[in-house]
Amino acid sequence: MNSIAVAFVHGVEIDDPGFAARPAAMLRAAFARAAGMSRTDADDALGVEAVNWAPHIEERQRELFARMYSEEGVRTFFDGQLARLVKRLNAGRALALAPLAGWLLLPFLPGIPGLRGRLGPRGPRYPGARWLMLHFGGDIIAYDRQRNEANYVAAHESLARALARLAEKAGDGAPLCVLAHSFGSVLVSDYVYDQQETPRGRKLALWSLRYPDATLDKPIDFHGPDIAGRRTACRANG
Structure with missing residues (x-):
């Protein structure tokens, strides 16, 4: 069965390893209904990993x-x-x-x-x-990298480790869907920018408050596959 990798990234939060348990269960239930499959098949179709960077x-x-x-x-x-x-x-x-x-x-x-x-x-x-x-x-x-890079790096390492676990769970060829809440979206954006070796955060609209002279014309280069098509394949193979 084709799998979809899903990463949940919290925003400002306490250290709660189980923060994604409830939203993951709701996602699997909704996915099962949308794809017309059983919950067991939906569990197999979605590889889920929580990114606890707190x-x-x-x-x-x-x-x-x-x-x-x-x-x-x-x-x-x-x-x-x-x-x-x-x-x-x-x-x-x-x-x-x-x-x-x-x-x-x-x-x-x-x-x-x-x-x-x-x-x-x-x-x-x-x-x-x-x-x-x-x-x-x-x-x-x-999280401010200019003041304390150790915290910035530690948060990104938490994300990298979770994505590695997710790749083992869902397979290297699985499309990745990241569900990031609030400040977690900033973390993910910074991480992707760093991986693409572009200036960190300076192309993210939120950072225009800190860098008023920065250009904001280069979005993250995401070329994800058609998730709707992959959902259809999950239903056909289930």
């Missing part, structure tokens, strides 16, 4: 949060309830949004040990909101 950057975020609060505070936030709530949201459990918002709106969490930082007995205000901004704003800041 871990390296999260290490630095944990260090910064420990400086604001404490090591115990890091475990409370990065390994505790807040992280679990985000993972539930990633899994499609919308009811987790209410308790997550409650955590973010609390100015202090005196009942939780380990949040007595260097700025007073309670530490900085709104630790939950600080944790959220540290994760989701910090990913963008840390």
Whole structure:
């Protein structure tokens, strides 16, 4: 059976290896309906791989949060309830949004040990909101190649390793479909530009905010096969 390789790339995110489980299941179900095949055949037709590039950057975020609060505070936030709530949201459990918002709106969490930082007995205000901004704003800041190339390279290495696993799973001849969310699309665009040995990011419209004098007339050179035709072949061979 002909296969299609699908890579899911998250945007700003916590370290959640299972972030793509729910969207992958929804994609397989929709593909099965569209191709007129069983879910088992759809699973065989789609080789799916999640690109989790958050871990390296999260290490630095944990260090910064420990400086604001404490090591115990890091475990409370990065390994505790807040992280679990985000993972539930990633899994499609919308009811987790209410308790997550409650955590973010609390100015202090005196009942939780380990949040007595260097700025007073309670530490900085709104630790939950600080944790959220540290994760989701910090990913963008840390990715800046001009400031810290190590983070940029680590994120690209995560993508490269995932694509290698995907090639083993779906086969070298499988067409590649990349589903990148939000800032993940910037990561993928940069990676493809680098592979094509063109100036990184300067032809991406978003970067016109940073490089106002850059020309934006050379898009990524993608020559993908006809996915609709490949879907028809999957149905015929299934």
